[in-house]
Amino acid sequence: MSVLTKSDAPPTSRTRSALNYLAGQLRQIGLFIALIVIVAFFQIAEVLTGLGGITLRPINVSNLIVQNSYILILAIGMVMVIIAGHIDLSVGSVVAFVGAVAGVMITQWHVPWWAAIILCLVLGALVGMWQGFWIAYFKIPAFIVTLAGMLTFRGLTQITLQNEQISPFPTEFRALGSGFLPSLGFIGGQFETLTITIGVVATLLLVVQGIRQRAARRKYNVEDEPFPWFLAKLVFTAALILFVSFLLASYNGTPIVLIVLGVLVVVYSAVMARSVFGRHIYAIGGNLNAAALSGVKTQRVTFLLFVNMGVIAALAGLVFTAQLNLANPKAGDGFELDAIAAVFIGGAAVTGGIGTVTGAIIGGLIIGILNNGMSILGVGTEYQSLIKGLVLLAAVAFDVYNKRRSGGR
Amino acid sequence: MTNNILEMRNITKTFPGVKALQDVSIEVQRGHIHAICGENGAGKSTLMKVLSGVYPHGTYDGDIVFENETVAFRNINDSEAAGVVIIHQELALSPYLSIAENIFLGNEQQKGGWIDWNQTNLEAGKLLARVGLKDNPITKIMDIGVGKQQLVEIAKALSKEVKLLILDEPTAALNDEDSAHLLDLMKHLKGQGITSIIISHKLNEIKAIADEVTIIRDGKMIETLDLDAGAVSEERIIKGMVGRDLESRFPDHTPHIGEELLRIENWTVHHPLDHERVVVDHANLSVRAGEIVGIAGLMGAGRTELAMSVFGRSYGHNISGKVFKRGVEIDTRTVSAAIEHGIAYATEDRKRYGLNLIDDIRRNISAAALDSLAKAGWVDANQEVVVAEKYRKSMNIKAPNVEVLTGKLSGGNQQKVVLSKWMYSNPDVLILDEPTRGIDVGAKYEIYGIINRLAEEGKGVIVISSELPELLGICDRIYTLSEGRITADVPRSEATAERVMQFMTQEREKDHV
Numbered sequence: 001m002s003v004l005t006k007s008d009a010p011p012t013s014r015t016r017s018a019l020n021y022l023a024g025q026l027r028q029i030g031l032f033i034a035l036i037v038i039v040a041f042f043q044i045a046e047v048l049t050g051l052g053g054i055t056l057r058p059i060n061v062s063n064l065i066v067q068n069s070y071i072l073i074l075a076i077g078m079v080m081v082i083i084a085g086h087i088d089l090s091v092g093s094v095v096a097f098v099g100a101v102a103g104v105m106i107t108q109w110h111v112p113w114w115a116a117i118i119l120c121l122v123l124g125a126l127v128g129m130w131q132g133f134w135i136a137y138f139k140i141p142a143f144i145v146t147l148a149g150m151l152t153f154r155g156l157t158q159i160t161l162q163n164e165q166i167s168p169f170p171t172e173f174r175a176l177g178s179g180f181l182p183s184l185g186f187i188g189g190q191f192e193t194l195t196i197t198i199g200v201v202a203t204l205l206l207v208v209q210g211i212r213q214r215a216a217r218r219k220y221n222v223e224d225e226p227f228p229w230f231l232a233k234l235v236f237t238a239a240l241i242l243f244v245s246f247l248l249a250s251y252n253g254t255p256i257v258l259i260v261l262g263v264l265v266v267v268y269s270a271v272m273a274r275s276v277f278g279r280h281i282y283a284i285g286g287n288l289n290a291a292a293l294s295g296v297k298t299q300r301v302t303f304l305l306f307v308n309m310g311v312i313a314a315l316a317g318l319v320f321t322a323q324l325n326l327a328n329p330k331a332g333d334g335f336e337l338d339a340i341a342a343v344f345i346g347g348a349a350v351t352g353g354i355g356t357v358t359g360a361i362i363g364g365l366i367i368g369i370l371n372n373g374m375s376i377l378g379v380g381t382e383y384q385s386l387i388k389g390l391v392l393l394a395a396v397a398f399d400v401y402n403k404r405r406s407g408g409r
Numbered sequence: 410m411t412n413n414i415l416e417m418r419n420i421t422k423t424f425p426g427v428k429a430l431q432d433v434s435i436e437v438q439r440g441h442i443h444a445i446c447g448e449n450g451a452g453k454s455t456l457m458k459v460l461s462g463v464y465p466h467g468t469y470d471g472d473i474v475f476e477n478e479t480v481a482f483r484n485i486n487d488s489e490a491a492g493v494v495i496i497h498q499e500l501a502l503s504p505y506l507s508i509a510e511n512i513f514l515g516n517e518q519q520k521g522g523w524i525d526w527n528q529t530n531l532e533a534g535k536l537l538a539r540v541g542l543k544d545n546p547i548t549k550i551m552d553i554g555v556g557k558q559q560l561v562e563i564a565k566a567l568s569k570e571v572k573l574l575i576l577d578e579p580t581a582a583l584n585d586e587d588s589a590h591l592l593d594l595m596k597h598l599k600g601q602g603i604t605s606i607i608i609s610h611k612l613n614e615i616k617a618i619a620d621e622v623t624i625i626r627d628g629k630m631i632e633t634l635d636l637d638a639g640a641v642s643e644e645r646i647i648k649g650m651v652g653r654d655l656e657s658r659f660p661d662h663t664p665h666i667g668e669e670l671l672r673i674e675n676w677t678v679h680h681p682l683d684h685e686r687v688v689v690d691h692a693n694l695s696v697r698a699g700e701i702v703g704i705a706g707l708m709g710a711g712r713t714e715l716a717m718s719v720f721g722r723s724y725g726h727n728i729s730g731k732v733f734k735r736g737v738e739i740d741t742r743t744v745s746a747a748i749e750h751g752i753a754y755a756t757e758d759r760k761r762y763g764l765n766l767i768d769d770i771r772r773n774i775s776a777a778a779l780d781s782l783a784k785a786g787w788v789d790a791n792q793e794v795v796v797a798e799k800y801r802k803s804m805n806i807k808a809p810n811v812e813v814l815t816g817k818l819s820g821g822n823q824q825k826v827v828l829s830k831w832m833y834s835n836p837d838v839l840i841l842d843e844p845t846r847g848i849d850v851g852a853k854y855e856i857y858g859i860i861n862r863l864a865e866e867g868k869g870v871i872v873i874s875s876e877l878p879e880l881l882g883i884c885d886r887i888y889t890l891s892e893g894r895i896t897a898d899v900p901r902s903e904a905t906a907e908r909v910m911q912f913m914t915q916e917r918e919k920d921h922v
Contacts, residue, residue: 220794274790276783283776286765293723293754293762294777294830295745353767 025229027347027402031362032236034395038366042373054376055369058251061244066178066323068368069257070095070316072361074339075346076268077312079360082343083272084305085285085352086135086142090149091313091339094127095332096157098317103166103327106173113173121314127153128310129303136302150336158329166327177323181254191249198254199245202262203238210234257319264312269357281305285352341388342367345395366391413474414439414573414604415460420471422455422464429455430469433630435623437573442595442605444619444636446612448650448877452628453608457575461495462488476572492572496562498581502550509533509546512565536564540594555683556587563594574598575606580614581709584686592618610707612643612914624649644907647914651877651906658854659882662861666885667698668735670869671752671838676730678711678718678893684726688714690893692730696838696869701860703880704873705909706890712873713757715890716840720754721747734837748777753831757843757873759820763827766816770808771797773815773826778834800829805855821852828859838869845879857883877906889913 042055054060074091081088098120105111105119127149134145184193214230248254272278280301283291292298316335321327346363348355367388374384415437422430430452437443447453458464460473462482473480475491482488485495502511509530518529533546540560544553550561559579566574576595580588595605595618609615615622616636624631624646631649634641678689689711696702706712717724719732721744732741734750741747747754756762764773774797775782782793797811804825808818815826824844831839841860845853860883863870874880880887887904889897889912897912 216791220791220798270787274788276779276786276788279772279779279788282768282772283765286767287761289762290765291776293720293744293756295721295748295834296776297743297745349767353765 027399028359030398031345031347031359031366035362035366035369038369038373042369042376045373045377049377051376055373056247058247060372060376061247062251062255064365064368064372065248065258065261066255067372068364069177069255069261070320070323071335071338071342071368072261072364073264073312073316073319074335075342075360075364076264076357077309078336078339079343079346079348079355079357080268080272080278080281080305081142081309082340082348082350083285083352083355084281084302085288086302086305087340088131088142088146088149088306088309088313089336090127090131090146090153091309091316092332092335092337093150093153093157094124094310094313095317095320095335096329097127097153097160098124098314099321099327099331100157100160100166100329102173102318102321103169104160106169107166113170116173117176117318120318121311124310124312124314124317125307126310127313128307131310132303132306135306136299142306157331161327161329163329165329168325169322174322174325175256176260177257177319177321177325179256180252181256181259183253187249191246192253193249195245195249195254199242199249202245203241206241207234207238257323260315260319265357265361272357277301277304282353285349285354287353338367339364341392345392347395347399349399350396363395412439413437414476416472416474417456417460418472418474420456420459420469420473422452422459422469428628430459430628433471433625433628435630435633437604437606438620439604440599440602441620442599442607442618444615444622445606445608445625446610446615446622446646446650447625448875451625451650453625454577455628456625457495457577457606457608460488461485461493461575463495489569492570493575494566494569494571494573495575496559496566496577496579498578500555500558500562502558502561504551505549507547507549508537508544508553508561508564511550511561512536512546512568514565516568532568533564536567537561539567540564541590541597554587556583556590559583559587559591560594563598571603573604573606575608577608578610578708579607580609580611588614610914611916612646613916615646616641616643622646626650643914644911647907647910651910658878660854660858660861662701662864662883664701664864664885665699665867667867669695669697670735671696672733672736673719674731674733676715676719676732677728678714678725679727681724681726688725688893689718692890692893692895694888694895694898696871698837698867698869699864700886701864701870701872701884703884703887704871704890705877705880705887705913707913708875710890710913711893712890713842714893716754716842716871716873717756719747720744720752720840723754748834748836751835751837752840753777753834753836753838754840755824755827755831755842755844757846759823759827764815764823767814769812769814770801770806770818770826771811774800774811774829774833777830796833797829800833804829804859819848819852821848821855824848824852824856825859828856832863836868838871839863840871840873842873843875844872845874845876853879877909880904881906881909889915891915 039055043053046052046054078088078091101123102116102120105116106113111119131145131149134140135142181194187193187196272281280291280296283294283296284298284301288298317332320331342364343355343360344350344363345366346355346359346361348359370388370391371384374387413436417433417435420430420433421428433452433456445453445456459469462484465483466481475493480491482491503514506514512533513529518525518532530546537544537546540563542557542560542564544557550558563574579591583591592614595607598605607619620637621633621635623633626649634646672695674693676689676692677687680686680688692715704712704715714724718728719741722728722742723744732739739750741750741752760766765776771793775793779788782788782796794811800806801808801811806822806825806829808822815823818826844860845856860870860872872880872884881904885901887899887909888895889899889909891913896915899909899912
């Protein structure tokens with residue numbers, strides 16, 4: 001019997017309730033702290049080994065964002081699939097397939113780059129419909145359907161490309177992967193104006209939204225977040241955004257793909273937290289039977305979920321192809337595993353029902369920074385793989401331990 | 410020295426908060442068939458689990474004397490080694506293995522670690538002959554019917570040199586022919602000196618084969634009746650099963666009954682896997698505004714199956730029949746259609762089918778009517794909190810706020826969340842399946858109050874319950890269900906425990922011939 005059944009229990013002291021609150025948020029805090037610790041570790045290690053602090057140099061931060069963008073995009077779709085209790089092993093092959101089709105369309109059929117992008121997103125939707133049909137309506141486990149998809153779309157990629165690479169792509173198309181927003185001049189001759197503006201506006205929006213949300217929650221008397229913690233979180237996030245935008249402003253400005261990623265994060269966070277569709281996804285993952293008996297159209301939701309994943313995988317494929325300026329039969333190999341690892345490091349439950357878009361993004365960033373930092377330090381790929389494996393295991397073990405300690409959710 | 414093969418003396422078994430068995434003593438004579446009778450939840454299965462070592466020695470009080478020796482079974486292997494074999498209601502056979510492999514599972518015919526298949530199949534064939542089964546021992550279990558599977562279980566028991574065979578509701582899932590065969594076999598085994606204990610709801614079967622019947626009620630041994638001496642009627646057994654005090658555990662309720670809300674006609678449902686088996690057989694029932702209607706039936710009578718098949722065809726195969734709402738036929742083929750027509754169904758198993766335990770009270774309450782909180786697909790989370798808070802207060806859900814995970818609530822509070830969810834969907838008819846199962850007395854009283862309130866608001870309420878006193882206490886009318894058929898429609902004025910139980914145990918006509 002939990003203590004919660006006593007609603008009239010005397011209010012605990014302020015510090016204790018704050019501590020309880022923080023204990024409840026342990027996973028979220030832990031993830032942030034892990035990210036900071038890893039960044040700090042590499043920065044210091046680089047200084048100590050005489051390389052200088054490379055990790056936080058503007059050019060490296062810019063590259064980090066650009067080079068991990070497609071994994072982060074995939075992680076957004078993947079976390080939704082995993083929350084619903086499924087998995088998608090095919091996204092790496094879909095990335096390659098879409099890249100191949102884009103290559104053929106643009107370089108051989110001379111389709112305008114913008115039309116090719118739209119057609120490729122439609123192709124992603126078709127791929128998702130194909131897999132979603134078998135999973136949702138034919139009731140084949142997603143593991144099997146997407147394993148088959150991994151093979152078939154890899155095969156289709158090779159057929160499309162006739163086992164050859166396609167290159168180069170037009171500049172407009174390449175901008176999607178490696179372009180920057182145009183410069184509007186420099187503040188103090190050093191910081192690019194548009195990037196700083198975007199950073200400041202984003203920070204302001206964040207602060208306003210945070211305050212509004214807290215006010216609404218207070219009005220409805222559901223606020224349990226202690227004020228110091230709310231303030232600390234807000235200041236920290238604002239500082240982080242401003243810091244990154246200053247770093248980017250002192251290099252090439254804002255990568256276009258960062259804008260794409262930012263829009264996706266905002267939109268999908270809202271979808272998962274506030275839309276009927278998102279709530280049905282959590283309901284299905286939390287208890288499929290209960291969801292069905294509550295009138296959730298479980299098959300339709302599952303189908304749409306995979307259509308969505310297909311579109312996101314197509315977008316990741318376009319970004320990746322644009323970035324490499326190359327459509328390659330071997331592209332995207334293992335991307336699905338990176339995306340899945342990001343989702344689980346980000347706190348999603350293997351059994352479904354739990355997870356967040358921001359968690360998956362932070363999970364993806366942790367993997368990205370580990371890759372980047374270890375490469376700078378000259379750690380061999382064999383050790384990189386070893387360390388990433390242990391980090392994934394540790395993150396999930398931490399979750400399982402936490403759950404058991406709190407008496408299971 | 411008595412001729413008892415088994416004596417269980419003063420057995421008391423407690424679960425956290427519940428006394429499942431209290432000072433139960435039972436004597437079984439060698440070579441007899443001994444029946445155990447009681448309502449659902451009376452403690453029959455618990456007693457058999459104590460006997461067979463599922464609940465090991467030390468987790469209960471009292472003594473078990475088997476073959477004149479006090480025994481202390483630590484697990485099922487111990488009891489089987491002594492010759493006590495239990496066959497559970499849900500058969501424990503592996504469908505993809507052969508009959509012979511199943512019979513010798515865990516007891517393989519081996520030579521130095523290698524299975525002797527010829528020996529296995531030969532011995533299995535002999536055992537099958539003893540239970541009157543002519544199938545080839547290499548046939549897979551999935552390829553034979555459930556009646557034959559029951560016989561394979563008995564053959565498996567014989568392979569362990571059984572002295573005392575316990576059968577828990579052996580004929581519940583069988584058709585008449587298979588049941589008759591099974592009962593014959595039990596008599597035959599009795600002739601070979603094997604003692605049996607049979608747990609059954611089917612009183613005519615008990616009268617046909619048992620020598621004695623022990624009646625258990627509310628975890629207590631009531632009496633043992635000698636059937637061989639004759640002159641024990643089914644009514645006499647029923648009286649023993651239900652004869653408890655009806656305390657005033659139910660809030661007052663004065664019905665104001667209005668127009669008919671829901672009518673179900675000729676509703677027939679087949680089993681989802683065994684397509685031949687009829688689970689609900691041409692059922693007709695109705696509920697009116699402001700009326701609380703009970704559905705009484707023993708385990709396996711088809712109560713939940715009836716409700717779930719009506720509610721969006723969530724159960725069953727080849728469903729036929731009509732559903733009328735206020736006299737107009739409606740389509741309830743999907744859950745969302747049923748909800749739109751104002752039907753709600755609160756499941757008997759809240760943890761598996763009712764709640765998302767890893768989500769909070771707020772989102773569980775809104776789950777069945779999320780659209781009414783949403784504009785263009787976006788949920789108004791603040792309004793949702795208002796709604797959930799309203800129910801937290803009005804339903805007296807004991808939690809500090811609505812952000813508490815439902816998995817952390819007590820059973821009674823979980824049930825209030827489920828009821829809130831369905832009340833928020835604003836139904837006209839609520840079907841409540843075992844609304845008080847597994848919750849404590851105080852919370853039960855609150856649930857009854859909520860049910861009364863719903864009726865007073867002019868809703869029709871259908872309550873399915875295994876607890877007869879509960880139905881007698883709250884319902885305006887009770888339908889009895891037996892083997893998928895509605896056997897009676899008993900108004901409150903005529904509803905006594907004996908009368909309802911009689912209809913609940915009423916068999917098909919041909920059984921009595």
